[in-house]
Amino acid sequence: MKRLRRAFLAPAWAVIGALFLGPLALVGLYSFLTRGAYGGLGQPWTLENYTRLLDPLYGAILVRSFLMAGAATAVCLLLAFPVALWIARAGPRRNLYLQLVIIPFWTSFLVRTYAWMFLLRDTGLFNTALQALGLIDEPLPLLYTPGAVLLGLVYGFLPFMVLPVYAALERIDRNLLEASADLGARPWATLTRIVIPLSAPGIRAGAVLVFIPCLGAYLTPDLLGGGKQIMIGNLIQNQFTTARDWPFGSAVSLALMLAAMALLVLFARRGAKELL
Amino acid sequence: MRRLLPLYVVAFYLFLHLPIAILAVFSFNHSRFTVWEGFSLRWYRAAFEDPQLAEGALNSLIIAVAATAMATAVGTLAAYGLWKRGSPLLAGSLYLSLVTPEIVMGVSLLAFYQWLFRFPGLRLGLHTVILAHVTFSLAYVVVVVLARLRTLDPALEEAAMDLGATEWGAFRTVTLPALAPGIAAAALLAFTISFDDYVITSMVAGVDSETLPMVIYAMARRGANPVLNAISAVIVFGLGALVLVSERLRAR
Numbered sequence: 309m310k311r312l313r314r315a316f317l318a319p320a321w322a323v324i325g326a327l328f329l330g331p332l333a334l335v336g337l338y339s340f341l342t343r344g345a346y347g348g349l350g351q352p353w354t355l356e357n358y359t360r361l362l363d364p365l366y367g368a369i370l371v372r373s374f375l376m377a378g379a380a381t382a383v384c385l386l387l388a389f390p391v392a393l394w395i396a397r398a399g400p401r402r403n404l405y406l407q408l409v410i411i412p413f414w415t416s417f418l419v420r421t422y423a424w425m426f427l428l429r430d431t432g433l434f435n436t437a438l439q440a441l442g443l444i445d446e447p448l449p450l451l452y453t454p455g456a457v458l459l460g461l462v463y464g465f466l467p468f469m470v471l472p473v474y475a476a477l478e479r480i481d482r483n484l485l486e487a488s489a490d491l492g493a494r495p496w497a498t499l500t501r502i503v504i505p506l507s508a509p510g511i512r513a514g515a516v517l518v519f520i521p522c523l524g525a526y527l528t529p530d531l532l533g534g535g536k537q538i539m540i541g542n543l544i545q546n547q548f549t550t551a552r553d554w555p556f557g558s559a560v561s562l563a564l565m566l567a568a569m570a571l572l573v574l575f576a577r578r579g580a581k582e583l584l
Numbered sequence: 585m586r587r588l589l590p591l592y593v594v595a596f597y598l599f600l601h602l603p604i605a606i607l608a609v610f611s612f613n614h615s616r617f618t619v620w621e622g623f624s625l626r627w628y629r630a631a632f633e634d635p636q637l638a639e640g641a642l643n644s645l646i647i648a649v650a651a652t653a654m655a656t657a658v659g660t661l662a663a664y665g666l667w668k669r670g671s672p673l674l675a676g677s678l679y680l681s682l683v684t685p686e687i688v689m690g691v692s693l694l695a696f697y698q699w700l701f702r703f704p705g706l707r708l709g710l711h712t713v714i715l716a717h718v719t720f721s722l723a724y725v726v727v728v729v730l731a732r733l734r735t736l737d738p739a740l741e742e743a744a745m746d747l748g749a750t751e752w753g754a755f756r757t758v759t760l761p762a763l764a765p766g767i768a769a770a771a772l773l774a775f776t777i778s779f780d781d782y783v784i785t786s787m788v789a790g791v792d793s794e795t796l797p798m799v800i801y802a803m804a805r806r807g808a809n810p811v812l813n814a815i816s817a818v819i820v821f822g823l824g825a826l827v828l829v830s831e832r833l834r835a836r
Binding site: 329432 | 589590592593596597599600601603604606607610617618619657658659661662664665666668669671674677678680681683684685686687688689690691692693694695696699715716718719722726751752755773776777780782783787797800801804805807808812813816819820823824827828830831835
């Protein structure tokens with residue numbers, strides 16, 4: 309048995325080791341090197357790439373990324389919680405309602421981001437409609453704004469919040485809710501004092517699952533922010549392409565990775581166990 | 585409160601689905617502006633006649649089929665191995681790959697490939713993209729297949745072995761057939777995420793391996809245009825159908 313199992317795990321180890329863990333380690337190594345002439349890698353070993361993260365220029369990008377990801381997470385939670393609650397009580401058609409949340413999520417992030425470009429642009433549906441109604445004379449600048457980026461992130465990662473919150477709500481024992489009502493609690497009190505505390509693990513997992521991809525988002529700020537609302541993901545991409553400063557790009561990548569891992573370990577360790 | 589909640593839920597689902605629906609409707613609009621001028625297939629014709637889109641679609645198809653085949657094979661075996669006895673290290677690494685920001689995975693693969701290219705004869709191309717796609721879809725395959733395995737009774741294999749089957753024989757004739765729907769669901773999912781990926785692909789693709797999302801992205805950066813609406817509608821409904829089948833298979 310042991311030999312068969314080892315043989316079965318070997319290809320996965322090879323892929324993960326050679327193409328995921330190895331490259332991550334390489335980036336870790338590069339983050340301590342110095343940028344050479346013509347964008348190459350050179351000696352000496354240094355911590356300078358990490359201290360540069362504190363430079364106000366880059367610090368502003370980090371702060372913007374954290375604020376944007378935090379705002380997107382908060383909006384996702386506010387939007388998703390009532391829906392998760394409703395689905396959890398929806399009876400036999402629950403699976404259908406869940407699938408209606410999941411399916412758009414799996415179908416082309418790029419196209420769904422592009423859909424908002426189409427709607428928000430100067431000649432898009434909103435501006436055309438508002439102008440036709442005579443409410444505005446000039447098209448409102450909706451696209452390439454922080455608001456557009458926030459909208460795109462919320463739209464993109466909303467299902468990541470609905471699913472874990474739903475899973476937590478569905479596990480709540482109905483008798484507890486009845487007991488609460490029998491003891492005279494109004495629906496609002498039951499919600500805030502029983503339902504929300506009991507669904508906290510799901511809320512935490514959902515928050516981490518939304519926050520991490522938002523923090524490292526690349527496409528959304530690029531397409532909906534028009535390159536004006538640069539976030540960490542864009543900074544990394546830029547360092548590896550146009551700027552050709554791989555050591556600094558590596559340091560930013562590693563810092564982002566460590567932030568993501570810290571959040572997971574702190575808030576969503578159970579999620580990992582349930583998933584695998 | 586009780587009356588408001590259903591209304592809110594309807595609004596939520598509209599928010600989720602309406603943008604794509606509007607995009608699809610306007611892909612049939614004769615005008616290039618957001619004013620309805622009558623039904624037309626001209627943008628679809630233009631999309632299908634665009635040589636860049638055609639080449640991108642072909643590349644994406646080749647990559648997605650190859651990466652799906654490899655990721656599904658490797659992932660299914662790994663899921664089976666993990667089902668027999670957990671491996672926190674491998675499971676943890678797979679989980680980490682699932683939550684790693686795409687851009688980080690993209691640049692680390694680029695760094696790794698560039699390091700490899702010190703050996704002569706190696707360069708970026710379809711193969712580097714395919715390997716990258718195997719890497720990021722592997723964890724999804726493992727998660728889906730493992731979920732299916734957990735619904736199976738381990739005693740079935742033991743019974744097969746008591747009746748004289750080898751370990752491999754028990755896996756092949758008892759477990760594998762029972763896993764088939766899960767494996768198919770995992771493959772469809774892997775195909776979908778591979779076909780759609782832009783961020784990682786753009787970092788590791790060579791000049792001759794532009795994928796459909798890369799062509800779409802380049803077009804989108806120049807602003808919205810009706811040809812893009814048409815190709816978007818095709819992708820959303822094509823991939824949407826695959827995901828629907830995948831979900832059905834998983835629910836079985």
